[in-house]
Amino acid sequence: MPKSKIPYLRVLIVDDSRMQRSLMHEMLASFGFKHIDEAENSGDANEKMDALRYDIVFLDWVMPGRSGVSLMEEWRGDRRYDDVAMFVVSMQDDKSMIAGAVKAGALSYIIKPVTEGVLLINVEKALKWIDERRASREREE
Amino acid sequence: MNLDDFNFYQKLLIDHSGLSLTQDKTYLLTTRLDPVARSMEFATLDEFTRNLRAKLDPRTISLVVQAMATKETSFFRDSLPFTHLKNNILPALVKKNAATKTIRIWSAACSTGQEPYSIAMVAREFLQAHPGWAVQITATDIADDALMQAQEGLYTHFDIQRGLTMKLILDHFTMENTKWRVQDGLRQMIRFAKFNLLKPMESMGRFDVIFCRNVLIYFDTPTKKLVLDRLAERLQPDGYLLLGACESSIGLNTKLRLCPDMSGVHMAAIPVAAVQKENAK
Structure with a gap:
């Protein structure tokens, strides 16, 4: 998927920290994303996702209430969201936890503090993945 | 300046x-x-x-x-050479090297190690499907600091996320504080050494596959030809040389020919008999 598609993709940042959300928001905007929404907890995220299907979602693992990974597991079980690129963002740098996030359906795992370089690589991964996913779905249909 | x-x-x-x-x-x-x-x-x-x-x-x-000496590199850089290695080259070598069951690969400008480790990841998958076989990888570079880093096999989150899927990261790396270390099993498949591509190469022995990518662009034309000819001599008969995406031997009149089925892959054009004679010495 060429980067020219970036302005048309919808992104959701789910994190309880406002500073973290605005940091990522700023970086994503600098990559060319025009439609970036934020949610401060899993309930808020679920409502937003239901109302407006996003293309790329960044989920904080540890949040008050329901965790980002638990929410992602539910979304992964929903066919409506099977071409949504989901990422887990966390301070946790334990390999078994990272493996757990990947098993739950994360395309990749981003360790905080999020840097522009790592975020950009993962956006590129997301673009490629979404493209392949949608192409294979078209073949199936 | x-x-x-x-x-x-x-x-x-x-x-x-x-x-x-x-x-x-x-x-x-x-x-x-x-x-x-x-x-x-x-x-x-x-x-x-x-x-x-x-x-x-x-x-x-x-x-x-x-x-x-340039250090711009990433895991599975350009991806196509590694696809060739996995899908075409290793299967061809299984037939060709059936007697020795050994495959020798040289990463001739390995920089900070991403290329040889990528080769090793492909080789590891191959070995799981072909028990009894051995893949020997030699990785060389001219720059001491890059080579040290390669040998160390310690990468940042940024380095490993470039080119690697989460599955490959989880299969082949362990976490060390905020960095990722290549697992011993993978590192032990590779022998690292300092080597200047302008020096005679006989001491390196012969290889089934040589990766020499994104180095020639820094050489002038006569040097390019010299290095390509020497690399051709280091290839086994019908061995493979993989150059960088923007590099080619075309127009240099070297001892190489383009591999017809794989873009960017060269093969030695030396008569097979001459190589066999040298091997018999």
Whole structure:
């Protein structure tokens, strides 16, 4: 998927920290994303996702209430969201936890503090993945 | 940097490493040499250059060469060479090397290790499907600091996320504080050594596959031909040479021919009999 598609993709940042959300928001905007929404907890995220299907979602693992990974597991079980690129963002740098996030359906795992370089690589991964996913779905249909 | 200083570095690099620098790469000189000058406590690059020109200290020259030897690299860079290796080259070698069950691969400009480790990941998958086989990987580079890092196999989150899927990361790396270390099993498949591609290569032995990517672009035409011919001589009959995406032997009249089925892959054009004779010595 060429980067020219970036302005048309919808992104959701789910994190309880406002500073973290605005940091990522700023970086994503600098990559060319025009439609970036934020949610401060899993309930808020679920409502937003239901109302407006996003293309790329960044989920904080540890949040008050329901965790980002638990929410992602539910979304992964929903066919409506099977071409949504989901990422887990966390301070946790334990390999078994990272493996757990990947098993739950994360395309990749981003360790905080999020840097522009790592975020950009993962956006590129997301673009490629979404493209392949949608192409294979078209073949199936 | 003035033209006189540029010419000085251009000659220095050609003489000591074969790196050929065109004037449009002046920015590379300043960006790469500035930190060297600073680390040696010179206030400016000009001062460093004046000092070096007055006294050609071999240690300083070595630092200049190392800083200029490019380090732009990522895991599975350009992906196609690794697809060729996995889907075409290794299956062909299974038939060809059935007697020895050994495959030798040389990563000739391994930089900070991403290329040999990518090769090793492909080889590992191959070995799981082919018990009893051995894949020997030799990784060389001219730059000491890059080679040290390669051997260490320690990468940042940024490094490993470039080119690797989460599955490959989880299969082949362990976490160490905030960095990722290549697992021993993978590292032990590779032998690292310092090697200058301008030196005679006989001591390296022969290989079934050679990766020499994104190095030739820094050489002038005669050097390019010389290196390609020497690499061709290091290939087993019908061995494979993989060059960088923007590199080719076309027009250089080398001892290589293009591999008809795989773009960017070359094969030795030396008569098979000549190689067999040399092997029999």
